[in-house]
Amino acid sequence: MRPWPALLLLVACHAPPPTLPPELARMAGRDAWVYGGGPLRCVRGNGTIEYAVPLSTPVRVTQVEQTGPREVEIGVKGHVREQRTPQAIILTLEPRGPVEPVSGSSGNGPLPRWWQGLEVNSCATFRFAFVDEARLNRTLSFTPPPRDVQRLSSQPRASSVGLSATQLLWLRGPPDEPLTDVDTLRRAPTWTVIGAPGRGDQVTTFHNGRVIRETFPGMGP
Structure with a gap:
Protein backbone atom coordinates (compact mmCIF):
# COMPACT_ATOMS: atom_id res chain seq x y z
CA MET A 1 0.00 0.00 0.00
CA ARG A 2 1.37 3.41 -0.97
CA PRO A 3 1.91 5.88 1.93
CA TRP A 4 0.11 8.77 0.20
CA PRO A 5 -2.11 9.78 3.16
CA ALA A 6 0.86 10.06 5.51
CA LEU A 7 2.83 12.00 2.92
CA LEU A 8 -0.05 14.42 2.35
CA LEU A 9 -0.40 14.95 6.10
CA LEU A 10 3.32 15.67 6.39
CA VAL A 11 3.17 18.25 3.59
CA ALA A 12 0.11 19.90 5.13
CA CYS A 13 1.81 20.20 8.53
CA HIS A 14 4.84 21.88 6.97
CA ALA A 15 3.04 24.17 4.55
CA PRO A 16 4.79 27.55 4.29
CA PRO A 17 3.11 30.56 5.91
CA PRO A 18 1.06 32.85 3.66
CA THR A 19 3.24 35.29 1.76
CA LEU A 20 2.91 39.02 2.31
CA PRO A 21 1.33 41.17 -0.40
CA PRO A 22 4.11 42.71 -2.53
CA GLU A 23 3.37 46.25 -1.33
CA LEU A 24 3.98 45.16 2.27
CA ALA A 25 6.93 42.86 1.55
CA ARG A 26 8.73 45.78 -0.12
CA MET A 27 8.72 47.73 3.17
CA ALA A 28 11.14 45.31 4.87
CA GLY A 29 14.64 46.72 5.05
CA ARG A 30 13.58 50.24 4.08
CA ASP A 31 14.01 53.44 6.07
CA ALA A 32 10.98 55.51 7.05
CA TRP A 33 10.48 58.84 8.82
CA VAL A 34 7.94 59.47 11.58
CA TYR A 35 5.42 62.28 11.11
CA GLY A 36 5.51 64.68 14.04
CA GLY A 37 8.33 62.74 15.66
CA GLY A 38 5.85 60.14 16.91
CA PRO A 39 5.99 59.34 19.69
CA LEU A 40 6.91 55.70 19.20
CA ARG A 41 5.76 53.44 22.04
CA CYS A 42 7.91 50.67 23.48
CA VAL A 43 5.82 47.99 25.23
CA ARG A 44 7.75 46.04 27.88
CA GLY A 45 6.12 43.83 30.48
CA ASN A 46 3.08 45.69 31.81
CA GLY A 47 4.52 49.13 31.08
CA THR A 48 5.27 51.42 28.17
CA ILE A 49 7.80 54.12 27.35
CA GLU A 50 7.17 56.67 24.61
CA TYR A 51 10.05 58.10 22.60
CA ALA A 52 10.22 61.20 20.41
CA VAL A 53 12.06 60.69 17.12
CA PRO A 54 13.82 63.68 15.49
CA LEU A 55 12.52 64.34 11.98
CA SER A 56 16.05 63.86 10.65
CA THR A 57 16.28 60.35 12.17
CA PRO A 58 14.91 57.50 10.06
CA VAL A 59 13.65 54.23 11.45
CA ARG A 60 14.53 50.98 9.69
CA VAL A 61 11.67 48.55 9.03
CA THR A 62 13.29 45.30 10.16
CA GLN A 63 10.21 43.07 10.00
CA VAL A 64 6.76 43.14 8.40
CA GLU A 65 3.98 40.82 9.58
CA GLN A 66 0.27 40.30 9.07
CA THR A 67 -1.85 38.82 11.84
CA GLY A 68 -5.27 37.38 12.25
CA PRO A 69 -8.12 39.37 13.86
CA ARG A 70 -7.02 41.77 16.59
CA GLU A 71 -7.71 45.12 18.21
CA VAL A 72 -5.58 48.00 16.93
CA GLU A 73 -5.15 51.41 18.54
CA ILE A 74 -6.02 54.15 16.05
CA GLY A 75 -5.85 57.29 18.23
CA VAL A 76 -2.80 59.52 18.47
CA LYS A 77 -0.97 61.36 21.23
CA GLY A 78 -2.90 60.07 24.19
CA HIS A 79 -6.36 59.88 22.65
CA VAL A 80 -6.92 56.13 22.65
CA ARG A 81 -9.44 54.49 20.40
CA GLU A 82 -9.36 50.99 19.03
CA GLN A 83 -10.75 49.17 16.07
CA ARG A 84 -11.01 45.46 15.40
CA THR A 85 -9.52 44.43 12.10
CA PRO A 86 -9.53 41.02 10.41
CA GLN A 87 -5.84 41.29 9.47
CA ALA A 88 -3.53 43.86 11.06
CA ILE A 89 -0.15 44.98 9.74
CA ILE A 90 2.64 44.85 12.33
CA LEU A 91 5.99 46.55 11.71
CA THR A 92 9.14 46.23 13.78
CA LEU A 93 11.03 49.52 13.68
CA GLU A 94 14.64 50.24 14.65
CA PRO A 95 15.66 53.92 14.96
CA ARG A 96 18.85 54.76 13.05
CA GLY A 97 19.89 57.38 15.59
CA PRO A 98 19.21 58.62 19.14
CA VAL A 99 15.60 58.97 20.31
CA GLU A 100 14.38 60.72 23.46
CA PRO A 101 12.06 59.24 26.12
CA VAL A 102 9.16 61.62 26.76
CA SER A 103 6.72 59.66 28.93
CA GLY A 104 6.10 56.28 30.49
CA SER A 105 3.50 54.22 32.32
CA SER A 106 3.34 50.99 34.28
CA GLY A 107 0.64 48.80 35.77
CA ASN A 108 -0.06 45.51 37.48
CA GLY A 109 -2.95 44.39 35.29
CA PRO A 110 -2.93 42.91 31.81
CA LEU A 111 -1.97 45.01 28.83
CA PRO A 112 -4.79 46.63 26.84
CA ARG A 113 -5.94 44.47 23.95
CA TRP A 114 -4.42 46.77 21.34
CA TRP A 115 -0.91 46.50 22.87
CA GLN A 116 -0.89 42.75 23.34
CA GLY A 117 1.61 40.99 21.07
CA LEU A 118 3.67 44.17 20.60
CA GLU A 119 6.04 43.56 23.51
CA VAL A 120 9.80 43.86 22.93
CA ASN A 121 12.81 42.78 25.00
CA SER A 122 14.57 46.10 24.59
CA CYS A 123 13.44 49.59 23.61
CA ALA A 124 16.08 49.57 20.89
CA THR A 125 13.19 48.42 18.68
CA PHE A 126 9.46 49.15 18.52
CA ARG A 127 6.52 47.08 17.30
CA PHE A 128 3.50 48.91 15.89
CA ALA A 129 0.16 47.55 14.71
CA PHE A 130 -1.85 49.26 11.97
CA VAL A 131 -5.39 48.64 10.76
CA ASP A 132 -4.33 48.94 7.12
CA GLU A 133 -1.75 50.52 4.82
CA ALA A 134 -3.60 53.86 4.69
CA ARG A 135 -3.32 54.19 8.51
CA LEU A 136 0.32 53.11 8.36
CA ASN A 137 1.07 55.91 5.90
CA ARG A 138 -0.44 58.45 8.33
CA THR A 139 2.35 57.58 10.78
CA LEU A 140 5.33 56.82 8.55
CA SER A 141 6.68 58.33 5.34
CA PHE A 142 9.05 56.35 3.14
CA THR A 143 10.50 59.61 1.81
CA PRO A 144 12.41 62.00 4.10
CA PRO A 145 10.96 65.33 5.22
CA PRO A 146 11.49 68.20 2.77
Missing part, protein backbone atom coordinates in the same frame (compact mmCIF):
# COMPACT_ATOMS: atom_id res chain seq x y z
CA ARG A 147 14.28 70.66 3.52
CA ASP A 148 11.85 73.44 4.38
CA VAL A 149 10.26 71.20 7.03
CA GLN A 150 13.64 70.34 8.56
CA ARG A 151 14.44 74.05 8.68
CA LEU A 152 11.09 74.86 10.31
CA SER A 153 11.54 72.09 12.89
CA SER A 154 14.60 73.90 14.28
CA GLN A 155 12.80 77.24 14.58
CA PRO A 156 10.35 77.85 17.45
CA ARG A 157 6.92 79.02 16.24
CA ALA A 158 4.24 80.69 18.32
CA SER A 159 1.59 79.83 15.73
CA SER A 160 1.01 77.43 12.86
CA VAL A 161 -0.90 80.02 10.81
CA GLY A 162 0.56 80.17 7.32
CA LEU A 163 1.93 76.64 7.30
CA SER A 164 0.85 74.24 4.57
CA ALA A 165 -0.98 71.03 5.43
CA THR A 166 2.11 69.03 4.45
CA GLN A 167 4.35 71.11 6.71
CA LEU A 168 1.93 70.76 9.62
CA LEU A 169 1.68 66.99 9.15
CA TRP A 170 5.46 66.68 9.37
CA LEU A 171 5.83 69.04 12.30
CA ARG A 172 2.85 68.02 14.42
CA GLY A 173 1.82 64.59 13.15
CA PRO A 174 -1.64 63.49 12.02
CA PRO A 175 -4.77 64.69 13.83
CA ASP A 176 -7.45 62.45 15.32
CA GLU A 177 -9.94 63.57 12.68
CA PRO A 178 -10.43 63.23 9.81
CA LEU A 179 -9.27 59.62 9.98
CA THR A 180 -8.44 59.36 6.28
CA ASP A 181 -5.49 58.60 4.04
CA VAL A 182 -2.75 61.21 3.79
CA ASP A 183 -3.79 62.63 0.40
CA THR A 184 -7.35 63.23 1.63
CA LEU A 185 -6.04 64.61 4.91
CA ARG A 186 -3.98 67.23 3.08
CA ARG A 187 -7.13 68.50 1.35
CA ALA A 188 -9.35 68.53 4.45
CA PRO A 189 -10.70 71.95 5.52
CA THR A 190 -10.18 71.26 9.23
CA TRP A 191 -8.08 68.99 11.47
CA THR A 192 -9.19 68.09 14.97
CA VAL A 193 -7.19 66.77 17.90
CA ILE A 194 -9.68 65.62 20.53
CA GLY A 195 -9.12 67.23 23.91
CA ALA A 196 -9.92 66.17 27.45
CA PRO A 197 -13.63 65.91 28.36
CA GLY A 198 -15.11 69.34 29.02
CA ARG A 199 -12.06 71.21 27.73
CA GLY A 200 -12.89 71.33 24.02
CA ASP A 201 -10.77 70.24 21.08
CA GLN A 202 -7.85 71.65 19.14
CA VAL A 203 -9.15 72.62 15.71
CA THR A 204 -6.99 73.79 12.82
CA THR A 205 -8.72 75.45 9.87
CA PHE A 206 -7.24 75.57 6.35
CA HIS A 207 -7.91 77.69 3.27
CA ASN A 208 -6.23 76.88 -0.04
CA GLY A 209 -4.12 74.29 1.75
CA ARG A 210 -2.70 76.62 4.42
CA VAL A 211 -3.53 77.19 8.07
CA ILE A 212 -5.64 80.29 8.63
CA ARG A 213 -6.90 79.71 12.17
CA GLU A 214 -6.34 77.55 15.27
CA THR A 215 -8.45 77.08 18.37
CA PHE A 216 -7.19 75.26 21.46
CA PRO A 217 -8.82 73.42 24.38
CA GLY A 218 -9.53 75.40 27.54
CA MET A 219 -7.03 75.11 30.36
CA GLY A 220 -9.73 74.35 32.90
CA PRO A 221 -10.22 75.78 36.40
Whole structure:
Protein backbone atom coordinates (compact mmCIF):
# COMPACT_ATOMS: atom_id res chain seq x y z
CA MET A 1 0.00 0.00 0.00
CA ARG A 2 1.37 3.41 -0.97
CA PRO A 3 1.91 5.88 1.93
CA TRP A 4 0.11 8.77 0.20
CA PRO A 5 -2.11 9.78 3.16
CA ALA A 6 0.86 10.06 5.51
CA LEU A 7 2.83 12.00 2.92
CA LEU A 8 -0.05 14.42 2.35
CA LEU A 9 -0.40 14.95 6.10
CA LEU A 10 3.32 15.67 6.39
CA VAL A 11 3.17 18.25 3.59
CA ALA A 12 0.11 19.90 5.13
CA CYS A 13 1.81 20.20 8.53
CA HIS A 14 4.84 21.88 6.97
CA ALA A 15 3.04 24.17 4.55
CA PRO A 16 4.79 27.55 4.29
CA PRO A 17 3.11 30.56 5.91
CA PRO A 18 1.06 32.85 3.66
CA THR A 19 3.24 35.29 1.76
CA LEU A 20 2.91 39.02 2.31
CA PRO A 21 1.33 41.17 -0.40
CA PRO A 22 4.11 42.71 -2.53
CA GLU A 23 3.37 46.25 -1.33
CA LEU A 24 3.98 45.16 2.27
CA ALA A 25 6.93 42.86 1.55
CA ARG A 26 8.73 45.78 -0.12
CA MET A 27 8.72 47.73 3.17
CA ALA A 28 11.14 45.31 4.87
CA GLY A 29 14.64 46.72 5.05
CA ARG A 30 13.58 50.24 4.08
CA ASP A 31 14.01 53.44 6.07
CA ALA A 32 10.98 55.51 7.05
CA TRP A 33 10.48 58.84 8.82
CA VAL A 34 7.94 59.47 11.58
CA TYR A 35 5.42 62.28 11.11
CA GLY A 36 5.51 64.68 14.04
CA GLY A 37 8.33 62.74 15.66
CA GLY A 38 5.85 60.14 16.91
CA PRO A 39 5.99 59.34 19.69
CA LEU A 40 6.91 55.70 19.20
CA ARG A 41 5.76 53.44 22.04
CA CYS A 42 7.91 50.67 23.48
CA VAL A 43 5.82 47.99 25.23
CA ARG A 44 7.75 46.04 27.88
CA GLY A 45 6.12 43.83 30.48
CA ASN A 46 3.08 45.69 31.81
CA GLY A 47 4.52 49.13 31.08
CA THR A 48 5.27 51.42 28.17
CA ILE A 49 7.80 54.12 27.35
CA GLU A 50 7.17 56.67 24.61
CA TYR A 51 10.05 58.10 22.60
CA ALA A 52 10.22 61.20 20.41
CA VAL A 53 12.06 60.69 17.12
CA PRO A 54 13.82 63.68 15.49
CA LEU A 55 12.52 64.34 11.98
CA SER A 56 16.05 63.86 10.65
CA THR A 57 16.28 60.35 12.17
CA PRO A 58 14.91 57.50 10.06
CA VAL A 59 13.65 54.23 11.45
CA ARG A 60 14.53 50.98 9.69
CA VAL A 61 11.67 48.55 9.03
CA THR A 62 13.29 45.30 10.16
CA GLN A 63 10.21 43.07 10.00
CA VAL A 64 6.76 43.14 8.40
CA GLU A 65 3.98 40.82 9.58
CA GLN A 66 0.27 40.30 9.07
CA THR A 67 -1.85 38.82 11.84
CA GLY A 68 -5.27 37.38 12.25
CA PRO A 69 -8.12 39.37 13.86
CA ARG A 70 -7.02 41.77 16.59
CA GLU A 71 -7.71 45.12 18.21
CA VAL A 72 -5.58 48.00 16.93
CA GLU A 73 -5.15 51.41 18.54
CA ILE A 74 -6.02 54.15 16.05
CA GLY A 75 -5.85 57.29 18.23
CA VAL A 76 -2.80 59.52 18.47
CA LYS A 77 -0.97 61.36 21.23
CA GLY A 78 -2.90 60.07 24.19
CA HIS A 79 -6.36 59.88 22.65
CA VAL A 80 -6.92 56.13 22.65
CA ARG A 81 -9.44 54.49 20.40
CA GLU A 82 -9.36 50.99 19.03
CA GLN A 83 -10.75 49.17 16.07
CA ARG A 84 -11.01 45.46 15.40
CA THR A 85 -9.52 44.43 12.10
CA PRO A 86 -9.53 41.02 10.41
CA GLN A 87 -5.84 41.29 9.47
CA ALA A 88 -3.53 43.86 11.06
CA ILE A 89 -0.15 44.98 9.74
CA ILE A 90 2.64 44.85 12.33
CA LEU A 91 5.99 46.55 11.71
CA THR A 92 9.14 46.23 13.78
CA LEU A 93 11.03 49.52 13.68
CA GLU A 94 14.64 50.24 14.65
CA PRO A 95 15.66 53.92 14.96
CA ARG A 96 18.85 54.76 13.05
CA GLY A 97 19.89 57.38 15.59
CA PRO A 98 19.21 58.62 19.14
CA VAL A 99 15.60 58.97 20.31
CA GLU A 100 14.38 60.72 23.46
CA PRO A 101 12.06 59.24 26.12
CA VAL A 102 9.16 61.62 26.76
CA SER A 103 6.72 59.66 28.93
CA GLY A 104 6.10 56.28 30.49
CA SER A 105 3.50 54.22 32.32
CA SER A 106 3.34 50.99 34.28
CA GLY A 107 0.64 48.80 35.77
CA ASN A 108 -0.06 45.51 37.48
CA GLY A 109 -2.95 44.39 35.29
CA PRO A 110 -2.93 42.91 31.81
CA LEU A 111 -1.97 45.01 28.83
CA PRO A 112 -4.79 46.63 26.84
CA ARG A 113 -5.94 44.47 23.95
CA TRP A 114 -4.42 46.77 21.34
CA TRP A 115 -0.91 46.50 22.87
CA GLN A 116 -0.89 42.75 23.34
CA GLY A 117 1.61 40.99 21.07
CA LEU A 118 3.67 44.17 20.60
CA GLU A 119 6.04 43.56 23.51
CA VAL A 120 9.80 43.86 22.93
CA ASN A 121 12.81 42.78 25.00
CA SER A 122 14.57 46.10 24.59
CA CYS A 123 13.44 49.59 23.61
CA ALA A 124 16.08 49.57 20.89
CA THR A 125 13.19 48.42 18.68
CA PHE A 126 9.46 49.15 18.52
CA ARG A 127 6.52 47.08 17.30
CA PHE A 128 3.50 48.91 15.89
CA ALA A 129 0.16 47.55 14.71
CA PHE A 130 -1.85 49.26 11.97
CA VAL A 131 -5.39 48.64 10.76
CA ASP A 132 -4.33 48.94 7.12
CA GLU A 133 -1.75 50.52 4.82
CA ALA A 134 -3.60 53.86 4.69
CA ARG A 135 -3.32 54.19 8.51
CA LEU A 136 0.32 53.11 8.36
CA ASN A 137 1.07 55.91 5.90
CA ARG A 138 -0.44 58.45 8.33
CA THR A 139 2.35 57.58 10.78
CA LEU A 140 5.33 56.82 8.55
CA SER A 141 6.68 58.33 5.34
CA PHE A 142 9.05 56.35 3.14
CA THR A 143 10.50 59.61 1.81
CA PRO A 144 12.41 62.00 4.10
CA PRO A 145 10.96 65.33 5.22
CA PRO A 146 11.49 68.20 2.77
CA ARG A 147 14.28 70.66 3.52
CA ASP A 148 11.85 73.44 4.38
CA VAL A 149 10.26 71.20 7.03
CA GLN A 150 13.64 70.34 8.56
CA ARG A 151 14.44 74.05 8.68
CA LEU A 152 11.09 74.86 10.31
CA SER A 153 11.54 72.09 12.89
CA SER A 154 14.60 73.90 14.28
CA GLN A 155 12.80 77.24 14.58
CA PRO A 156 10.35 77.85 17.45
CA ARG A 157 6.92 79.02 16.24
CA ALA A 158 4.24 80.69 18.32
CA SER A 159 1.59 79.83 15.73
CA SER A 160 1.01 77.43 12.86
CA VAL A 161 -0.90 80.02 10.81
CA GLY A 162 0.56 80.17 7.32
CA LEU A 163 1.93 76.64 7.30
CA SER A 164 0.85 74.24 4.57
CA ALA A 165 -0.98 71.03 5.43
CA THR A 166 2.11 69.03 4.45
CA GLN A 167 4.35 71.11 6.71
CA LEU A 168 1.93 70.76 9.62
CA LEU A 169 1.68 66.99 9.15
CA TRP A 170 5.46 66.68 9.37
CA LEU A 171 5.83 69.04 12.30
CA ARG A 172 2.85 68.02 14.42
CA GLY A 173 1.82 64.59 13.15
CA PRO A 174 -1.64 63.49 12.02
CA PRO A 175 -4.77 64.69 13.83
CA ASP A 176 -7.45 62.45 15.32
CA GLU A 177 -9.94 63.57 12.68
CA PRO A 178 -10.43 63.23 9.81
CA LEU A 179 -9.27 59.62 9.98
CA THR A 180 -8.44 59.36 6.28
CA ASP A 181 -5.49 58.60 4.04
CA VAL A 182 -2.75 61.21 3.79
CA ASP A 183 -3.79 62.63 0.40
CA THR A 184 -7.35 63.23 1.63
CA LEU A 185 -6.04 64.61 4.91
CA ARG A 186 -3.98 67.23 3.08
CA ARG A 187 -7.13 68.50 1.35
CA ALA A 188 -9.35 68.53 4.45
CA PRO A 189 -10.70 71.95 5.52
CA THR A 190 -10.18 71.26 9.23
CA TRP A 191 -8.08 68.99 11.47
CA THR A 192 -9.19 68.09 14.97
CA VAL A 193 -7.19 66.77 17.90
CA ILE A 194 -9.68 65.62 20.53
CA GLY A 195 -9.12 67.23 23.91
CA ALA A 196 -9.92 66.17 27.45
CA PRO A 197 -13.63 65.91 28.36
CA GLY A 198 -15.11 69.34 29.02
CA ARG A 199 -12.06 71.21 27.73
CA GLY A 200 -12.89 71.33 24.02
CA ASP A 201 -10.77 70.24 21.08
CA GLN A 202 -7.85 71.65 19.14
CA VAL A 203 -9.15 72.62 15.71
CA THR A 204 -6.99 73.79 12.82
CA THR A 205 -8.72 75.45 9.87
CA PHE A 206 -7.24 75.57 6.35
CA HIS A 207 -7.91 77.69 3.27
CA ASN A 208 -6.23 76.88 -0.04
CA GLY A 209 -4.12 74.29 1.75
CA ARG A 210 -2.70 76.62 4.42
CA VAL A 211 -3.53 77.19 8.07
CA ILE A 212 -5.64 80.29 8.63
CA ARG A 213 -6.90 79.71 12.17
CA GLU A 214 -6.34 77.55 15.27
CA THR A 215 -8.45 77.08 18.37
CA PHE A 216 -7.19 75.26 21.46
CA PRO A 217 -8.82 73.42 24.38
CA GLY A 218 -9.53 75.40 27.54
CA MET A 219 -7.03 75.11 30.36
CA GLY A 220 -9.73 74.35 32.90
CA PRO A 221 -10.22 75.78 36.40
